[in-house]
Amino acid sequence: MGILSASGNRNRNIVLAVYLLISVIILLFSILFLIQAIQAYSFYQYERGFSLLLTGVVGLALSLYMLSVYMKRPGLIRRRELRKMVTVVECISCDYRNKREYSYGDYVLKEHGECPVCGKKVVVTEIYPEVVGKK
Amino acid sequence: MLSIQLVLSEIGVGGEGDNISTVLQIVFLTFFIVMMTYGQKIQAWMMLKNISLSVERLRRMRDEARIHAVRYLKEYSDRSDVEPILDRILQYFWIQPTSLDPTGIVGKIEHILNLRDERIREEVAAIASKANPIQISNIENVIEIGISMDQIYRIVRHFYEFGKKTKSIFIVYQLEAQLPFILQEAEALMGALTAFENCQPIGDGAGALVAARFMYGAEKHRIAKDTVYADVIIDGRTVSVIKAEGPGGNVGKPDQAIARLIEEYGRRPSIIVMVDAALKLEGEETGEVAEGVGAAIGGIGVEKFRIEEVAKKYGIPLYAVVIKQSLKEAISPMNRKIYDGVYEAIERIKRIIREKIPVGGYGIIVGVGNTVGIGQ
Ligand SMILES: [Zn+2]
DSSP states (O other): OGGGGOOSHHHHHHHHHHHHHHHHHHHHHHHHHHHHHHHHHHTTOHHHHHHHHHHHHHHHHHHHHHHHHHHTOTTOOOOOEEEEEEEEEEESSSSOEEEEEOOTTOOBTOEEEEOTTTOSEEEEEEEEEEEEEEO | OHHHHHHHHHTTTTSSSOHHHHHHHHHHHHHHHHHHHHHHHHHHHHHHHHHHHHHHHHHHHHHHHHHHHHHHHHHTOOOSOHHHHHHHHHTOOOOOOOOSSOTTHHHHHHHHHHHHHHHHHHHHHHHOTTOOHHHHHHHHHHHHHHHHHHHHHHHHHHHHHHHHHHOOHHHHHHHHHHHHHHHHHHHHHHHHHHHHHHTOOBGGGHHHHHHHHHHTTSOEEEEETTEEEEEEEETTEEEEEEEEOSSSSOOOOHHHHHHIIIIISOOOOSOEEEEEEEEOOTTSOTTOEEEEESOOOOSSSHHHHHHHHHHHHHTOOEEEEEEEEOHHHHTSBOOHHHHHHHHHHHHHHHHHHHHHSOTTOEEEEEEOSOOTTBOO
16 A cells, blocks of 8 residues: 555665565464464464464464565566557568668558569558567 | 474464454554545555656656757757746647527637637748648647646646645545546647657548548649648549548648538539548457448548538438547557558448439548648
8 A cells, every 4th residue: 555655766775675574574473373273273272272273373464465466566676568569561562571660750551662572562460569578 | 393382482473362453443443443434545645656757757758759859850850948838838728608698609719710720720831940841740740749848747636736735535536537538638649759859650541541542643732721632533423532641640630621622613422432530449359340331430520510511401411431540559660450441441331422423423532630740
C-alpha cells in the first residue's frame, strides 16, 4: 500500500529493508509458535496450544500479507517485452518478400525500388512491432 | 528447542497465567471497535494512497506528452515562444451545443468541431512554419494526444483531491473503479505518440489500409478535406474507394465524400460498404473480422448521422465490416494480427461486392480510420 511509496531513493531503500526484515522476523516467530502449538496439543495442553495456535495463525497471516505487499511494491521493474519495428516489402507481381528493420520515412504502400527477382515495383506492405526478447 | 520454549514461557506465551491471550483479546476488541467506527475512513485513506500513485503516474505521462510535443514542434519551428503557445493550445476546450432543442444539433456540433480543428491547425501551421502538410497533421495528432493527457490528468486529480477533502468512500470507490480503464487509455495514448512522431500505422488505421489496398495503383482524386477517392474495377463492378489522405495522420471527411459522390456527381451506388476498426470485448481475438449492417464509423456521431441520412434518402443499403482490436491496440502501432484481419476483410468485401452488386454495377467502399503511416 502507500507505506512503500515513500519518495527519496536512499530513504526508500532503508524503509524497504527494515520492512522486509520485520516481515521475515514475524514470519519466523509465527512458524515457531505453530510448531510449539503442535507440541502443546500432542501433550494434551489444549489451552496453551490454542493460544499458541491463534498467535501463530494471526502472525502468519500478517507476515504473508506484508510480504505480498512487498512483492507488489510500486516502482518494481517487471520484465518487459523488447520490441523492434520491422518493415515488410513485397513485389507487386512475383512472390518476392523481404522483412527488414524499420527505417524512418517508411510508410505502408510506399514504393520502394525495384524487385531483385523480376524488376517490377516493390511496395511496403506491413510495418509492425516484433517481439525480439525480454528486458 | 528447549531454550526457545524457555524464552517463550518467559514472555508469557503458553505459560500458566497466559498473558498473551489476554493481550490478544484486548487487541482484537480494540481492533473491532476501531474498525466499526473508523473502518470506512481507514479504507478510504488506504485507497487514496493507492490512487495517489496512479495520479502521480498520470502526471508524469502528461509531462512526457508535453515534452514530446514541444520537441516535435521545435524541430519544425524557428520561433522561440513555442512553449507558451503550446501550453495555451493544450488547454483548448470545446463546448458541446445545448441539446434542449435537439433539432439540428448535429449541424451545430459539426460546426463547432470544424472550428476547433481549424483553429488548432492554424496555430500549428503558424508555429511549425517549416513542416509540410503530412508533418502538420502528425503534429496536430501529437498535440491532440497532449490535450487528452492533460484532460485525463486534470479530471482524475480533481476527483482525487475531492475524495481526499471529503474522505467519502463513495467518491473514492468510483475513482478506484474507473482507474484501470483510465490508466489503460493513458498508456495507449503514450504508445500512439511515438507512432505519430515516426508516422507509423496504428491499429485504428485498419479500415484505411483496406481502402488503400483496394485503390493502390488507381488514379486518386481529392474529394473533401484530407479525403481522396479512386474508381477501381473489382470483378467487373466499378467501385469508388474512399479514404483519408495518407500517410499523414488524417481521418478525413468520409461523410462529405459519400454525399458529394452521390449528390454532386450523381452516382447511384447499389451498396455502400464501410470498413472500420472496432473495439473487441475481452476474450475476443485481435484481428477477428465481423460483418453487419449500418454505418461503421466512430466518433461523436456527426459523420455517422450524415452517412445514415444520405443512405436513407437514396435508399442505399449500408454494409459494415469491422476488424476487432482493443482500445490499446487501436492507438498503438498496428500489430501483425491486425494485418491478417485486414487481408481477411478485403476478401469479405470482395465477396459482398460479388453478391450485392450486379456485374457492370456500381458501389462505394469507405475505409474509416486514422491513416497515419498508410499511403494510397
Ligand atoms: Zn518481383
